Amino acid sequence: MEYFRSGLKSVLGSSTPGNQPTGAEIVERLVSRVSTSTLLEDRRDACRALKALSKKYRLEVGAQGLDVLKQVLELDRSDCEIIGYCLDTLCNITSKETFEEENENNINMNVNVGEQFTEMFLKNTDNVTLILSFLEEYDFRVRWPAVRLMTSLVSSKPKDVQDIILVSPMGVSKLMDLLLENREVIRNDAVLLLTNLTKSNANMQKIVAFENAFDRLFDIIKDEGRTDGGIVVEDCLLLMLNLLKNNNSNINFFHEGAYLQKIPPMFELPSNLEEIGWSPQKISNFLCVLQLIRTVVSPNNSAQIITACQKTIRNTNLLEALSNILMASGVPADILTETINAVGEVIRGNLTNQEYFANVLAPSNPPRPAIVVLLMSMVNEKQPFPLRCAVLYCFECFLFKNEIGQELVVQTLLPSNSGMSNLSMGQILCSGLFSNDHLSIWFSAVALSHCLIENPAQKEQLLRVLLATSLGAQPISLLQQSAVFLQHTSKLQAKLGIMMLLAQWMSYSPEAVRVFLNVPGSMAFLTAQTSASEFDNNEELLQGLCAFLMGLCVLYNDNSIQNYSKENLSQLIEKRVGIDTYCKKLVEISRHEVYAKAAKQPQIKAKHSSELLLEFEFCKLLKSLEGVIIQALGVQRELSNGMSELSLNEHENALLLQYKELIRDQDKKLQDMQKSINNLQKINHTLEAQMKELQDTNTQLTDQNTLLKAQLAVNPSVVTNGPIQVDSPVQHSNESVLLEKIKILEQEKSEAENELNRVRKDQDDLLELMTDQDSKLNNFKQRLRELGETIEDDDSDVENNSEGAENES
Amino acid sequence: MSYAYLFKYIIIGDTGVGKSCLLLQFTDKRFQPVHDLTIGVEFGARMITIDSKQIKLQIWDTAGQEAFRSITRSYYRGAAGALLVYDITRRETFNHLTTWLDDARQHSNSNMVIMLIGNKSDLESRREVKKEEGEAFAREHGLVFMETSAKTAANVEEAFINTAKEIYEKIQEGVFDINNEANGIKIGPQHSPTNPSLPGSGSSGGSQGSGCC
Numbered sequence A: 001m002e003y004f005r006s007g008l009k010s011v012l013g014s015s016t017p018g019n020q021p022t023g024a025e026i027v028e029r030l031v032s033r034v035s036t037s038t039l040l041e042d043r044r045d046a047c048r049a050l051k052a053l054s055k056k057y058r059l060e061v062g063a064q065g066l067d068v069l070k071q072v073l074e075l076d077r078s079d080c081e082i083i084g085y086c087l088d089t090l091c092n093i094t095s096k097e098t099f100e101e102e103n104e105n106n107i108n109m110n111v112n113v114g115e116q117f118t119e120m121f122l123k124n125t126d127n128v129t130l131i132l133s134f135l136e137e138y139d140f141r142v143r144w145p146a147v148r149l150m151t152s153l154v155s156s157k158p159k160d161v162q163d164i165i166l167v168s169p170m171g172v173s174k175l176m177d178l179l180l181e182n183r184e185v186i187r188n189d190a191v192l193l194l195t196n197l198t199k200s201n202a203n204m205q206k207i208v209a210f211e212n213a214f215d216r217l218f219d220i221i222k223d224e225g226r227t228d229g230g231i232v233v234e235d236c237l238l239l240m241l242n243l244l245k246n247n248n249s250n251i252n253f254f255h256e257g258a259y260l261q262k263i264p265p266m267f268e269l270p271s272n273l274e275e276i277g278w279s280p281q282k283i284s285n286f287l288c289v290l291q292l293i294r295t296v297v298s299p300n301n302s303a304q305i306i307t308a309c310q311k312t313i314r315n316t317n318l319l320e321a322l323s324n325i326l327m328a329s330g331v332p333a334d335i336l337t338e339t340i341n342a343v344g345e346v347i348r349g350n351l352t353n354q355e356y357f358a359n360v361l362a363p364s365n366p367p368r369p370a371i372v373v374l375l376m377s378m379v380n381e382k383q384p385f386p387l388r389c390a391v392l393y394c395f396e397c398f399l400f401k402n403e404i405g406q407e408l409v410v411q412t413l414l415p416s417n418s419g420m421s422n423l424s425m426g427q428i429l430c431s432g433l434f435s436n437d438h439l440s441i442w443f444s445a446v447a448l449s450h451c452l453i454e455n456p457a458q459k460e461q462l463l464r465v466l467l468a469t470s471l472g473a474q475p476i477s478l479l480q481q482s483a484v485f486l487q488h489t490s491k492l493q494a495k496l497g498i499m500m501l502l503a504q505w506m507s508y509s510p511e512a513v514r515v516f517l518n519v520p521g522s523m524a525f526l527t528a529q530t531s532a533s534e535f536d537n538n539e540e541l542l543q544g545l546c547a548f549l550m551g552l553c554v555l556y557n558d559n560s561i562q563n564y565s566k567e568n569l570s571q572l573i574e575k576r577v578g579i580d581t582y583c584k585k586l587v588e589i590s591r592h593e594v595y596a597k598a599a600k601q602p603q604i605k606a607k608h609s610s611e612l613l614l615e616f617e618f619c620k621l622l623k624s625l626e627g628v629i630i631q632a633l634g635v636q637r638e639l640s641n642g643m644s645e646l647s648l649n650e651h652e653n654a655l656l657l658q659y660k661e662l663i664r665d666q667d668k669k670l671q672d673m674q675k676s677i678n679n680l681q682k683i684n685h686t687l688e689a690q691m692k693e694l695q696d697t698n699t700q701l702t703d704q705n706t707l708l709k710a711q712l713a714v715n716p717s718v719v720t721n722g723p724i725q726v727d728s729p730v731q732h733s734n735e736s737v738l739l740e741k742i743k744i745l746e747q748e749k750s751e752a753e754n755e756l757n758r759v760r761k762d763q764d765d766l767l768e769l770m771t772d773q774d775s776k777l778n779n780f781k782q783r784l785r786e787l788g789e790t791i792e793d794d795d796s797d798v799e800n801n802s803e804g805a806e807n808e809s
Numbered sequence B: 001m002s003y004a005y006l007f008k009y010i011i012i013g014d015t016g017v018g019k020s021c022l023l024l025q026f027t028d029k030r031f032q033p034v035h036d037l038t039i040g041v042e043f044g045a046r047m048i049t050i051d052s053k054q055i056k057l058q059i060w061d062t063a064g065q066e067a068f069r070s071i072t073r074s075y076y077r078g079a080a081g082a083l084l085v086y087d088i089t090r091r092e093t094f095n096h097l098t099t100w101l102d103d104a105r106q107h108s109n110s111n112m113v114i115m116l117i118g119n120k121s122d123l124e125s126r127r128e129v130k131k132e133e134g135e136a137f138a139r140e141h142g143l144v145f146m147e148t149s150a151k152t153a154a155n156v157e158e159a160f161i162n163t164a165k166e167i168y169e170k171i172q173e174g175v176f177d178i179n180n181e182a183n184g185i186k187i188g189p190q191h192s193p194t195n196p197s198l199p200g201s202g203s204s205g206g207s208q209g210s211g212c213c
């Protein structure tokens, strides 16, 4: 500190002892020296001092010095030293972090100073262009701080900086050239800068890729020793991931540019790996490479790209490399898990790759198929949870659109094949299905259900599977056993798993439905569950799934069991559960957050095992059949109602026509009103958005105001009179302009609020009117019904109808 | 899979003139009847053969809408070839050519080969720009010219391939600095950069496969 002061003294000239100047005063003097000195030397010294103060007196330096610093950047650009000081200073004042020195100063500000200064700096887009131009200066004192300043700006205001760089020609080129830097600090910082810059901006990602980013990055990775390299390798891989994620155009480019071919060398494991082990950095690097592979074959990508990349991955022996890691010993669990996920996505829906994978053997004694070994860990409670999830996902990927694979699994369970080793895929799954670990039950049930998707032949084959129960007892079929087990297990997770299996099995399969209905108690179980009223903790999922299974029993019923014919089951639902309740329970599933989570992507994603309840393919099945079931039940009801226009006499017919006319009229009115409500809602929406915007501007202005006030507070010497007067005329006029703006904005805001209230009231009126019309409509319908007319149902009057039906019975 | 050269192209021109359709016809041999507005840029690639050499074309199809103009500019510098497209059924797209050309010339490297394309030649009945006008414009500005139809695929192959031939010839003549990737040209992985003109031996190589025009 003492050194500091003496340094300052030499810059400022010695001040009278005992009369220490305040920080604000020092800064003020320095700033004026920078702007008035004619000697470069002097300006340079002052800038050096400003830099030294820019952490501790960040607010003062930023508030008073921003303009001067920009001026120096423009006028003194030929002197690398002074430019370096300026850039460093700007870096400090725009930084997001709070400096220790700053806290000493005890200014408790609730605005983020760095962000505010960033915003001020970015107001003029030329400033960014200026910084970009400094990237071209080779001198280390300029180039490095320029990179860091860009990074600082991007991290506070990514969107703004992205937009500016996108429209400045060659902007990206200048950044890309930094990747060729031989001074590592600069190069490494440039990688980080580009990573921040390409976040969630597809256009930026594409330009960076166009500018040969992949070549540059692979070069760096290679130079740094690939996965054995340091954190810069990880950073390069993260940047690549940024460029590829959800960017089909770039993935296509990555594939066409033969960059996938550069990956296999990264998977080469040194022969002495077991001795040297896996360093944390190596694990991180490795995980990134695995994610890179997953990104290009992600199920979210377009089918064309997935297929092309899968093929290339096989042809370049990447799939082989992945399989080797799967079977190598001493691989950390994280990597193993991610490798399993990667293998899954590389083979998903690709017959050749699936076949390849089916033939991979584990180096066990005797050798077993890798799939078998993996399934064994899936049903092993001691294995880490994420690993078990990965295995299920990989297995699902193996079966996806793979009839041969599905058959392969089911076959191992058929009577002719029993007696074979008890370590076949099917047998592992069956033992998992009836084990004591409910997570294993869930995994196994879901795995088995995937053998049946869109495969009628295997649904039939699996019906033939018999299980030996206790000694001497009759063998029981797999479906029967599942149905019995369902009634007896108390664990929700296990129940849901079994029900999802049954649902896949019974959909589109009258045979399976028949077997299910013949299991004693199964219908009673479903009815009891569906009609139960109270539920706790995800119980509604169970009830919904029971309703779904009931629906499947109606839908795929060949009427071969007298008691449970289509019609009888429909009546059972209507009488015992009630159509309303039934529908409510059924649609409850797809509204559940568990459903939303599972339906999002094929991969099983859960932090904790208790979160595993529903599964992706089941969600798809449910969504596709939900409506069909509700419709089928409706149709069934109408048939049993047996009423038609034929049975009415002429007078009644005339009356009926009148009413129909009336209803049509009212329907139209209703629609019109709905439309106007929609319109009003839209207007409401826009107004709300506008208001939000105004509020935001308002907050911003208030923040700026606070900032300015704070500057005044720490710098009272410049206040002449009144709280808002500042010595600089520019600031002064700024201040009053801002106040003026705030006033205008506040006025606008209150106007918008008034408007909003008016619209809200209108909307309320309309809603009231609509309810009115609705009840009139219902009255008419009721009267029609009393006349014995059947009325076409639509969603809105299901309720009334069933009421009517109940009255009749 | 491996190639002797890799050329980077861009396709530019007003919105709706058929840039994306030309690319799709060239890479996938399909036609897309609905206008699917390009947002930013889209990438496509294909291998062609010139002078019995494999050449990989990497093509960036840009958005014609005004709002994307500045983004498009980022792609000029790194491209070896550009297809500048107008729609023969809409005169205004022809009228805008000078703006496009100025933009391209200003931001690209001076050796970039520009191919002028009058697209939608299948819509003869709705033609607003005569073929001769296109030819005249091309002659005046030193461009190669062709009329194409992305719908019937007429001249589509030729447009892309002839552009490549021009670039190839320029390489043979030593105009392009092939070791500077910023020119939009790369030499294939196993081809030595020191003697690029070895097998074709000079100018005869370029003329060999160019019988069609």
Ligand SMILES: Nc1nc2c(ncn2[C@@H]2O[C@H](COP(=O)(O)OP(=O)(O)OP(=O)(O)O)[C@@H](O)[C@H]2O)c(=O)[nH]1
Binding pocket: B013, B014, B015, B016, B017, B018, B019, B020, B021, B022, B032, B033, B034, B035, B036, B037, B038, B039, B062, B063, B064, B065, B119, B120, B121, B122, B123, B148, B149, B150, B151, B152
């Ligand atoms: N008849 C005919 N129609 C074409 C031809 N080429 C394109 N079109 C149609 O023209 C419309 C626009 O084609 P695009 O290729 O999407 O246009 P673009 O130039 O990519 O437009 P932007 O992406 O907005 O810049 C589409 O409806 C195409 O079907 C053609 O050769 N003949």
Ligand SMILES: [Mg+2]
Binding pocket: B019, B020, B021, B036, B037, B038, B061, B062, B063, B064
């Ligand atoms: Mg397009």
